[in-house]
Amino acid sequence: MAATPSVIRTPDQQIRVFVSSTLRELADERRAVQQAIERLRLAPVMSNLGAHPHSPAELSRSYLAQSDIFVGIYADSYGDVAADGTTSAIEDEYDRAPPTMPKLIYIKESDGRDDRLERLIDRIQIDNTASYLPFTDTDELVGRVLTDLATLLAERFDETRPEAGDDAVESAPPVPQLPVAFTKTVGREEDVSRVRQLLARDDNHVVTLVGPGGIGKSRLAVEVAAASEDMFPDGIYFVALEGVQEPGLLLPTIAYFFGVRDNGEVALEERISHALEDRRVLIVLDDFEQIVEAAPAIVQLYTAAPHARFLVTSRIVLRIRGEQVYEVESLRLPGDTGPLNPDRARASSAVALFVDRAQAVKPDFTLTTENVAAVVDICKRLEGLPLAIELAAAQVRLLTPRYIAQRLDHSLSVLTVANRDMPIRHRTMRTTIEWSVSLLSQEQRTLLEDLGVFATRFTLDAVEAIGRGRPWDGRAIDALSELVDDSLVKPIEVEGRSTFSLLSIMREYAVDRLKARGEIDELRAAHADYYADLVRRVAPGLRGAGQVDAVRQIGWELSNLRAAVRHLMDGNRLDDVAELAWTLFVYWWISGFLSEVRLWMLELLEKHQPISQRTRAVAEFFAMWSELWQHPSNEVVAGLGESARLFAESGDEDAAAIALAGRATARLQFPDFDAEAVALELNEALATFRKVDDRWSESMAEVGLGWVDVVGGHLDGALAHFSRSAEIADEGHDPYTRAVAGNNRTRVLFLTGQVEAAEQEWFLTLRLSIRLHYEEGVAFALDGLAAIAATRGDAWRAGAFSQVAASARRRTGILDVEGLAVQRAPLAALRERDPQGLAAGERAGAAMALTEAVAVALPDAEPSVKEAMALW
Known part of the structure; x- marks a missing residue:
C-alpha cells in the first residue's frame, strides 16, 4: 500500500484562508464566513468541505500548512478531544499556524464559555502575532471578516515594496505628501502649537508663515502638517513651489500633487475645486513669494471648498481675504544675565541646534566650559537664524568654535557694510553663506555657483553636461562630494536614484553670483541644451513598451524641464521651446499638463518674435487644445485647421494629421455635430497615421471614431473601433492607449x-x-x-x-x-x-x-x- 502523501495539494493557486472553529455550534457562522471569503475571490479552507482519504487531523494540518491566512471563530465550546490527544482540534490548529501567518480571531459574546476555551482565549490575547475582535451576530462577524481580509490583502501589496536601488520598479514619479526630515527639529514646539490653533479656526482659510530666508519656515510648515493629521482626516498635501516661476503654473502644480490630470476636457480650477469639495484637507504651499501674484487663486479654491485649509510659507505677506499671518521668529538665544555654563546655554534653542548639528558632523563634539562662550557668541552673531547656525555648525568638523567665531566676526563686519540696503536678517544670512563659501577652493566655489542654474534637484549626468570647459570639468563627482561634506549640497536618494539639491536660499545666492560674474546666460544655455537633448533621447519611449519608464523618467526631471523652457523662452529661442513642447506631446497628454504647455505657447505668441512656420503650428495647436473641450466653437475649429495647414506646409504630415484629428474632435463636441464630416476628417487623419506608422495616434483616432458611433447609437460600430484601438495598442505594447481603448471598449461590451x-x-x-x-x-x-x-x-x-x-x-x-x-x-x-x-x-x-x-x-x-x- 502506498504511503499517504504528507502534503495535500489543491488545484487552485488562490490565496487560501483557513477557517478554524467547532462544527455544529458555529455552522451558520462558518457558512457566512465561507461566503464572505469567496466574495473576495479567495479560497476558503475548511475541514468539513467534503470527504477525503485522510484522517481529519491529517487533513487539517496539511491544509493549514498550505494556507496563507488563519481565521479562528470561537463561541462556547472547546470541542472534542481525541482519545489519544490532550487538546481539541481548534487549539491544535491554532498552535500549528506558523508565527508568520496572519491570524484573525473572532470571539462570540458568551456567558457560559468552556474553561479550556477561556484559557485558549487568554493565550490569544497575549499573542502579539494574532488580532482578535468580539462579535454578537453573523452580520457583524461577516462585516469584520470582510474588512480585515481586505486590509490584509492591501498589506500583501506593501510587502512587495521594492528596496531602494531596485531598477525594475515601474511607476509614475512618486508625489510625497510630506518631505522626509533627515534631522530633528529643534526649538519649534511652541510655534507648532500656535499655528495649529490658527488652522483650527473656521475663519482662517489661509495661514501664512512669513519670515526671511533661512528662518525655518519650510521646516516649521512640515512639523505643523505632521502634527495636524487629526485635524485633516481627508489628507495633507505638501506642494513645493520652489521650481515654479510663473504665477499661471500655481493651479497646474497643485493639480499634479493632488493627482488631478489636466487633459483639457474641463477647466483645471473646476477639477481642483471638485477634488477639494467637502474634504477637510491641509494644503501646504511652500516658497510662495516668487508667484505671489497668483494668491487670488487660493481665494477661489477655498471659496469653492470651504473645508480646505492652506498653510503657506512666504517671505512676503499674500494680502488676500481669509489670510492669517504668522511671523516666524529666530530661535531663542541665551540670556545676558546669570552665569554662562553649558547647561544654561543648552537650554536655549539656538545653542541646542548648534550642538545637534555639530554632533552630526563630529559625533564626539560636546558643549564644555571651554567652548560654550564661543558657541553662544556664534549663535548671537547669527541672530538665532537656524540655517545660518547649521552652516556654521557644519564647520566644526574642521574648525574649533573659537576659530569659527573669529572668522564670523571678520565676515560680518566686512560684508554687512556692503549690503546695507538689505534687511538685517537677510544680511546676516548672506554673510554666513559668503563665509561658508570663502572656505572652499576656487574650483569648489565655482561649481557651487554654477549649480544655481538647476531647479529643485539634479543628477550627476546633468552636472557633468554643463561642466564642459568649466574649472571643475572632469572632477564633478569629487567636487560634489566635497560640497556635500560641507553641508552646502544635499544628496537625495529615492528608489536607487541618486540626485542632489541646493537649498532655495543657496540657489538664490548662486544665481546672484552667476549674474555678477556675467556667466548666467552661458550656464542657462548649457542647461537648456542638456534637457532638450534628454527629451529627444527619452521621448521615443513614450509610444510603446517603454512608456511607463519614459513617463517616470520625464516626471523626475519635470522641474528642470520647466526651468529649461524658461531659459529658452528668456533667450528668445522660441523654435526650441516649441520643439521641446511638441516632442513631449504624449507625455503632456498622459500626465495631464496640457494647460501648462498652453501658457507657454500663449507667451511665445505674445512675444511677436520671428518664429518658424512649424513653431507657429505647434503654438496654435496647444493654444487651442483646452478650448477644444471646454469651449468648442467655430473659432477653435478654424484655429486647429490653421495649425494643420501650417504643419503640412512645413512638411510634417503626422503633426498635420494630429491637428486634423483635433479639429474633428472639436466638431464632435457640438450638440448638433455633423457625424459624417467628423468621421471623414478622422478617417483622413487615420490614413495618414497608418502611412507614417504613428500607432499611438492611430489608436486614439479609432477611439474618436468609436465615439462618433456611440453618440449616434451604433454600438456595434463603436465596439469595432474600440476593439481595433485596443488591438493597435497591444501590438505596440502601449499601456496608456490600451487602458483608454479598454475602458471605452468595456463599456460597450457591458451595455451589449x-x-x-x-x-x-x-x-x-x-x-x-x-x-x-x-x-x-x-x-x-x-x-x-x-x-x-x-x-x-x-x-x-x-x-x-x-x-x-x-x-x-x-x-x-x-x-x-x-x-x-x-x-x-x-x-x-x-x-x-x-x-x-x-x-x-x-x-x-x-x-x-x-x-x-x-x-x-x-x-x-x-x-x-x-x-x-x-x-x-
Whole structure:
C-alpha cells in the first residue's frame, strides 16, 4: 500500500484562508464566513468541505500548512478531544499556524464559555502575532471578516515594496505628501502649537508663515502638517513651489500633487475645486513669494471648498481675504544675565541646534566650559537664524568654535557694510553663506555657483553636461562630494536614484553670483541644451513598451524641464521651446499638463518674435487644445485647421494629421455635430497615421471614431473601433492607449450584455492603470467592476467598489460624465433588491483605501502590479 502523501495539494493557486472553529455550534457562522471569503475571490479552507482519504487531523494540518491566512471563530465550546490527544482540534490548529501567518480571531459574546476555551482565549490575547475582535451576530462577524481580509490583502501589496536601488520598479514619479526630515527639529514646539490653533479656526482659510530666508519656515510648515493629521482626516498635501516661476503654473502644480490630470476636457480650477469639495484637507504651499501674484487663486479654491485649509510659507505677506499671518521668529538665544555654563546655554534653542548639528558632523563634539562662550557668541552673531547656525555648525568638523567665531566676526563686519540696503536678517544670512563659501577652493566655489542654474534637484549626468570647459570639468563627482561634506549640497536618494539639491536660499545666492560674474546666460544655455537633448533621447519611449519608464523618467526631471523652457523662452529661442513642447506631446497628454504647455505657447505668441512656420503650428495647436473641450466653437475649429495647414506646409504630415484629428474632435463636441464630416476628417487623419506608422495616434483616432458611433447609437460600430484601438495598442505594447481603448471598449461590451468579456477587460485596464499611476483609469475600472458585481447580485463588492471609485473621483476632480457611468443603472436596481447588502458594501468602501480596493479586486495580481501599487 502506498504511503499517504504528507502534503495535500489543491488545484487552485488562490490565496487560501483557513477557517478554524467547532462544527455544529458555529455552522451558520462558518457558512457566512465561507461566503464572505469567496466574495473576495479567495479560497476558503475548511475541514468539513467534503470527504477525503485522510484522517481529519491529517487533513487539517496539511491544509493549514498550505494556507496563507488563519481565521479562528470561537463561541462556547472547546470541542472534542481525541482519545489519544490532550487538546481539541481548534487549539491544535491554532498552535500549528506558523508565527508568520496572519491570524484573525473572532470571539462570540458568551456567558457560559468552556474553561479550556477561556484559557485558549487568554493565550490569544497575549499573542502579539494574532488580532482578535468580539462579535454578537453573523452580520457583524461577516462585516469584520470582510474588512480585515481586505486590509490584509492591501498589506500583501506593501510587502512587495521594492528596496531602494531596485531598477525594475515601474511607476509614475512618486508625489510625497510630506518631505522626509533627515534631522530633528529643534526649538519649534511652541510655534507648532500656535499655528495649529490658527488652522483650527473656521475663519482662517489661509495661514501664512512669513519670515526671511533661512528662518525655518519650510521646516516649521512640515512639523505643523505632521502634527495636524487629526485635524485633516481627508489628507495633507505638501506642494513645493520652489521650481515654479510663473504665477499661471500655481493651479497646474497643485493639480499634479493632488493627482488631478489636466487633459483639457474641463477647466483645471473646476477639477481642483471638485477634488477639494467637502474634504477637510491641509494644503501646504511652500516658497510662495516668487508667484505671489497668483494668491487670488487660493481665494477661489477655498471659496469653492470651504473645508480646505492652506498653510503657506512666504517671505512676503499674500494680502488676500481669509489670510492669517504668522511671523516666524529666530530661535531663542541665551540670556545676558546669570552665569554662562553649558547647561544654561543648552537650554536655549539656538545653542541646542548648534550642538545637534555639530554632533552630526563630529559625533564626539560636546558643549564644555571651554567652548560654550564661543558657541553662544556664534549663535548671537547669527541672530538665532537656524540655517545660518547649521552652516556654521557644519564647520566644526574642521574648525574649533573659537576659530569659527573669529572668522564670523571678520565676515560680518566686512560684508554687512556692503549690503546695507538689505534687511538685517537677510544680511546676516548672506554673510554666513559668503563665509561658508570663502572656505572652499576656487574650483569648489565655482561649481557651487554654477549649480544655481538647476531647479529643485539634479543628477550627476546633468552636472557633468554643463561642466564642459568649466574649472571643475572632469572632477564633478569629487567636487560634489566635497560640497556635500560641507553641508552646502544635499544628496537625495529615492528608489536607487541618486540626485542632489541646493537649498532655495543657496540657489538664490548662486544665481546672484552667476549674474555678477556675467556667466548666467552661458550656464542657462548649457542647461537648456542638456534637457532638450534628454527629451529627444527619452521621448521615443513614450509610444510603446517603454512608456511607463519614459513617463517616470520625464516626471523626475519635470522641474528642470520647466526651468529649461524658461531659459529658452528668456533667450528668445522660441523654435526650441516649441520643439521641446511638441516632442513631449504624449507625455503632456498622459500626465495631464496640457494647460501648462498652453501658457507657454500663449507667451511665445505674445512675444511677436520671428518664429518658424512649424513653431507657429505647434503654438496654435496647444493654444487651442483646452478650448477644444471646454469651449468648442467655430473659432477653435478654424484655429486647429490653421495649425494643420501650417504643419503640412512645413512638411510634417503626422503633426498635420494630429491637428486634423483635433479639429474633428472639436466638431464632435457640438450638440448638433455633423457625424459624417467628423468621421471623414478622422478617417483622413487615420490614413495618414497608418502611412507614417504613428500607432499611438492611430489608436486614439479609432477611439474618436468609436465615439462618433456611440453618440449616434451604433454600438456595434463603436465596439469595432474600440476593439481595433485596443488591438493597435497591444501590438505596440502601449499601456496608456490600451487602458483608454479598454475602458471605452468595456463599456460597450457591458451595455451589449457581454458581461464576462467586460469583466476581464476591466481587470486588464485596472492593472494597466496601476502601472501608469493613472488614477482616473483605476476609478473607471472599479466603477465597471461595481457594475459587474451589481449585475450578479454581489451587493458587498458592488457597494465597496462603487464607493471607492466615487472617492477617487472626488479626490482627483474626475467628473462623473453621464455617458460613461455604466454602474448607475445596475446599482439602482440592486438597491431595490438588496438595500442592506449594498449599504454594508458602501460602508466598507467608505473606510477602504484605494490600495485596499485594488487588493480585493486583484488578490492574485502579478508582481509588477503589486510593486507599482506599493508606491501609491
